[in-house]
Amino acid sequence: MTQALADSLVLARRNLLRIPRAPDLLLSFTVQPVMFVLLFAYVFGGAIETPGFDDYKDFLMPGIITQSIAFGGFITAIGLSEDLNKGLIDRFRSLPMARSAVLAGRTAADVVTNLVSLTIMITVGLIIGFDFKTSVAHVAAGIGLLLLFGYVFSWIFAFFGLKSSSPESAQSIGFITVFPLTFISSAFVPTDSMPEALQTFADVNPFTVVVNAMRHLWLDTPAGNAVWGALAWSVGLRAIFAPLAVRTYRRAAVK
Amino acid sequence: MSGEEAVSAQGLRKSYGSVVALRGIDLSVPQGTVLGLLGPNGAGKTTAVRILTTLLPPDGGTAQVAGLDVVDEAAKLRSQIGLAGQYAAVDENLTGRENLEMVGRLYHLGGPESRKRAGELLERFDLTEAGKRMVRTYSGGMRRRLGLAAALVARPPVIFLDEPTTGLDPLSRLGLWETIEDRVAAGTTVLLTTQYLDEADRLADSIAVIDHGRVIAEGTSDQLKDRVGGERLEVTLESPAQAESGIAALAPMSEERPEAEDGTLRVAFRRRQGAIAEAVRRLDEAGVAVEDVAVRRPTLDDVFISLTGHAAAQDEDQPE
Numbered sequence: 001m002t003q004a005l006a007d008s009l010v011l012a013r014r015n016l017l018r019i020p021r022a023p024d025l026l027l028s029f030t031v032q033p034v035m036f037v038l039l040f041a042y043v044f045g046g047a048i049e050t051p052g053f054d055d056y057k058d059f060l061m062p063g064i065i066t067q068s069i070a071f072g073g074f075i076t077a078i079g080l081s082e083d084l085n086k087g088l089i090d091r092f093r094s095l096p097m098a099r100s101a102v103l104a105g106r107t108a109a110d111v112v113t114n115l116v117s118l119t120i121m122i123t124v125g126l127i128i129g130f131d132f133k134t135s136v137a138h139v140a141a142g143i144g145l146l147l148l149f150g151y152v153f154s155w156i157f158a159f160f161g162l163k164s165s166s167p168e169s170a171q172s173i174g175f176i177t178v179f180p181l182t183f184i185s186s187a188f189v190p191t192d193s194m195p196e197a198l199q200t201f202a203d204v205n206p207f208t209v210v211v212n213a214m215r216h217l218w219l220d221t222p223a224g225n226a227v228w229g230a231l232a233w234s235v236g237l238r239a240i241f242a243p244l245a246v247r248t249y250r251r252a253a254v255k
Numbered sequence: 256m257s258g259e260e261a262v263s264a265q266g267l268r269k270s271y272g273s274v275v276a277l278r279g280i281d282l283s284v285p286q287g288t289v290l291g292l293l294g295p296n297g298a299g300k301t302t303a304v305r306i307l308t309t310l311l312p313p314d315g316g317t318a319q320v321a322g323l324d325v326v327d328e329a330a331k332l333r334s335q336i337g338l339a340g341q342y343a344a345v346d347e348n349l350t351g352r353e354n355l356e357m358v359g360r361l362y363h364l365g366g367p368e369s370r371k372r373a374g375e376l377l378e379r380f381d382l383t384e385a386g387k388r389m390v391r392t393y394s395g396g397m398r399r400r401l402g403l404a405a406a407l408v409a410r411p412p413v414i415f416l417d418e419p420t421t422g423l424d425p426l427s428r429l430g431l432w433e434t435i436e437d438r439v440a441a442g443t444t445v446l447l448t449t450q451y452l453d454e455a456d457r458l459a460d461s462i463a464v465i466d467h468g469r470v471i472a473e474g475t476s477d478q479l480k481d482r483v484g485g486e487r488l489e490v491t492l493e494s495p496a497q498a499e500s501g502i503a504a505l506a507p508m509s510e511e512r513p514e515a516e517d518g519t520l521r522v523a524f525r526r527r528q529g530a531i532a533e534a535v536r537r538l539d540e541a542g543v544a545v546e547d548v549a550v551r552r553p554t555l556d557d558v559f560i561s562l563t564g565h566a567a568a569q570d571e572d573q574p575e
Contacts, residue, residue, distance in 0.1 A: 003363070010360045018348040021389060087344030091405070094308045096334035097361040254311055 004098035011092075011105025015079060016112055025075060029117045033068040034124050040064060040188065041128055048189055052221070061125040062142075062214035063187030066207065068121060069146045070182060072114040073154035074174050076106045077161030080249075081170040084162070089253050103249055107154040114150040118143065133220045142217035145230055149210050152238045153178075158245040162252050187211045206233040261286045261413050261444035262307060266316035269302050276302040278468040279316060284446055284461075286412075289439055291459030292448040293555070295563075299468040300448035304417050307446065308338050321413050334362065337406030340417025340448075344402070351377060351386040351393070351401050355408055362409035369408075376404040380434065396427030403434060414438065416447040420454060432457055452555035462555075466563045480553045483561045487551045488534055490520040493544035504541035505534060 019025055037060070045056040053059040083089050083102075092102055132139050157174055164170040184198055185191070185207035191199050202208050213230035216223030262284035269277040277299045284290040292300045305311040307318055309329040318325045321335035345354045352373050359369025377386040380400040385393060390401065399419060406414050416435065420428040435458055439445055449455050455462050456476050463473040472479060492501055495518030505513045505522050508530070513522040524530050531548055538545050 006363075007361060010357060014346065014349065014353075014357050017353060018346070021348045086347070087341075088346060090305075090310055091338070091344055091358075092361070093310055094333060094336065094338040095358065095361045096330065096363065 004100055004104070007097040007101035008104035008108055010097075011101050012108040012112070015075075015106060015109035018079075019075070019113065025078070029068075029072060029075070029113050030120055033064070033117055033121050036068070037061070037064055037121060037124050037128070044188070049193070050190060053219070055129065057125070057128055057130045058219055059190075059215075060188065061121075061130040062218055063185075063211045065118065065121050065125075066146065066149065066211050066214055067182040067187050068117060069114050069150040070153045070178060070207070071174075072110050072117060072150045073107075073157030074171060075113060075157075076110050076154045077157035077164070077170040077174050078167045079106055080158055080161035081164055081167040084252055085166065093253055100246075103155075103158055103245060106158060107151060110154040111147055111151055114147060118146060132218050134218055138217045138220075142214050145210070145213060145217065145227070145234075148234050149230065152234045152241070155238055155241040155245050159241050159248055162245060162248040181205060182207050185211060206230075206237070209233055259285055260319075261288075262290070262318075262320050262446055264303070264307065264316065264318035267303065267306055267313050267318055268315035269299075269306060269311065269313055276468055277306075277313075280463075280465070280468070280470050282318075282446075282463060282470070284444055286444050287439070287442050288460040289435075289445040289447065289458050291455035291462045292446065292465055293450070293452065293455045293459075293462050293559070294448075294465035295450055298465045300450075300465055301417055302468075303465070304338075304340075304415050304446070304448055308336055308415050309333060334409065335411055335413060337409065337411040337414040338417070339399075339402040339406035339414065340419055341421060345390050345398065345405060347391040348389060350389055351382050351397075354390060354401060355386075355404060358405045358408045364409060372408050376407060380404045394427075396423055396430065399423060399427070399431055400434070403431065407438065411443075413444045413446070416445060418448055418450070420449070420451070428454075452559060456555050464559065464562055472558070472562050476555065479555065479558045483553045483557050486524060487553070488520075488522045488524055488530065489547075489549045489551055490522070490534065490538065490545060491547040491549075492518045492520065493546045494518070497543045500541050501538060501543045504537045504543060508534065508537070 040060055041057050045060065048056055050056055050059040089102065093099070160173045160177070161170040164173050184202050185205045186202065187207055191202040191208060194202055209226055209229040210233065212221075212226035213223060215221045216226055260283055262282060264280060264282040266279045266281060267277050268279050280299070280303060282290065282303070292303060294300050302311065306313045307320055307325060309325055309332055312326060320332055323332040323335065325332060346357075349357065355373035355376055356369045359372050360366065364372065373386075377383045380403070382397065382400060382404070385397055390398065393401065403416070403419065406416070419435070420431055423431065432454070435445060435447070445458075447458060459476065461473065461475050462479060463470045464479070465471070472482065490501065490505070492498060498515040498518065498520065501520050502513045502515055505520060509522045509524050511523050513520050522534070531550065535545060535548060
């Protein structure tokens with residue numbers, strides 16, 4: 001078990017070492033989220049009514065950060081697909097290392113890049129006028145929830161990455177499936193502004209649940225069961241997608 | 256399983272859907288020797304290596320490497336082998352040194368030992384300067400050297416080299432051959448696959464020729480060459496018009512009838528000692544004027560064509 005952990009850390013370190021050397025990857029989780037924050041805050045923000053919030057920026061930040069962190073797992077999707085296609089997975093499988101370390105190392109590395117991304121976005125948020133309205137403990141709990149949710153999505157992206165034939169298709173599968181999900185939620189607009197059918201979907205969408213939990217933890221809005229719901233979704237999605245990813249990894253590797 | 260054998264396989268079979276890659280092959284590599292698996296693309300060489308390195312489970316048959324079963328003792332076996340070649344890649348976005356250190360840590364050598372081995376291997380493979388650069392800046396030859404270095408990090412007793420020089424320029428091939436020979440001299444057992452006959456001829460103590468998933472011949476390079484009829488004498492005549500008299504003069508030397516083509520006579524013969532002198536004397540007695548006499552040994556190409564009916568390397572420009 002400790003050996004598996006050590007092997008996972010070696011690979012997590014390797015995955016992180018590579019990132020600054022692939023500038024497009026680095027930009028995608030540092031500069032790109034900042035761009036989206038600024039576009040939404042200043043381009044759309046003025047036109048969106050958010051009753052109960054002081055300002056659209058307050059409404060926006062928990063939502064856009066949740067979206068961005070969920071997408072953080074795409075590094076895993078691209079990375080795994082690349083490693084499979086280029087023969088790195090064969091190299092790893094011929095070594096006396098823990099078999100679980102390839103996926104564990106990938107998803108663990110995403111937690112670090114998500115933390116970087118999160119720090120940048122919160123900083124930008126604070127600069128443009130977002131303000132936490134809760135205690136430090138609540139803010140920290142929110143960060144913890146985001147990292148957990150991001151980690152769960154890394155397993156979903158791991159599954160996509162292993163299912164796809166190339167890094168490019170891994171990226172587009174992830175984009176096509178996750179992007180609409182994040183928009184048909186309470187992340188950017190109040191769900192009651194949507195047509196009824198969409199609203200019904202949006203209200204049960206895990207993104208809505210997590211975003212509402214984040215607003216509670218950071219802005220002290222009424223939460224209902226959102227925090228427990230967010231944890232339940234995270235545990236549930238992990239329970240579905242981690243075994244799927246592991247099974248797909250085993251099959252993909254033995255070709 | 257005998258303690259003398261570093262690699263042995265009995266009746267290995269593997270299919271991918273309806274495509275049969277291995278139809279039951281037996282292999283045996285004594286410790287400290289080199290076995291060359293020779294065959295064209297798609298013959299099953301890589302499948303055999305993938306099974307022996309635990310990357311792929313066989314559908315049937317058994318195999319042992321370093322005394323360990325490739326299926327039941329796969330985890331233990333992996334610490335005893337090194338793999339290099341077209342499929343076991345190095346990471347393009349890490350430096351040469353980072354690649355070797357990572358491999359060392361994954362062999363569980365520990366941090367300090369991994370760093371030390373990385374330094375030693377970079378120096379031995381003439382990559383010390385390049386070791387600081389990302390692998391994506393490397394030439395093909397440098398990548399292959401780094402790949403081979405990665406296979407040697409943990410000083411494994413058995414290494415597998417899958418087409419180690421495919422796509423390399425002649426000078427890089429020669430350099431890589433010398434490095435492999437050094438490892439063998441130091442006692443390492445090597446199983447290498449190749450579609451190049453000169454590579455098998457140069458490196459392998461024994462050769463297994465694979466075609467369509469079967470071992471169709473095996474033995475030393477010399478034994479295989481003997482199978483296509485030993486040596487040939489080539490006599491160039493001063494005048495092609497004398498070809499018939501030449502054939503008549505040389506006929507008693509061989510069981511086969513000598514052939515003539517554009518004033519050159521070819522005759523198969525077994526006995527080397529004195530054969531040239533005898534041929535020249537016979538031609539001289541028959542009044543046939545000789546311009547040149549040469550002995551031609553069959554190459555592995557001849558062996559391959561006579562065994563399989565087609566040449567070994569049909570497309571040399573295959574992607575890496």
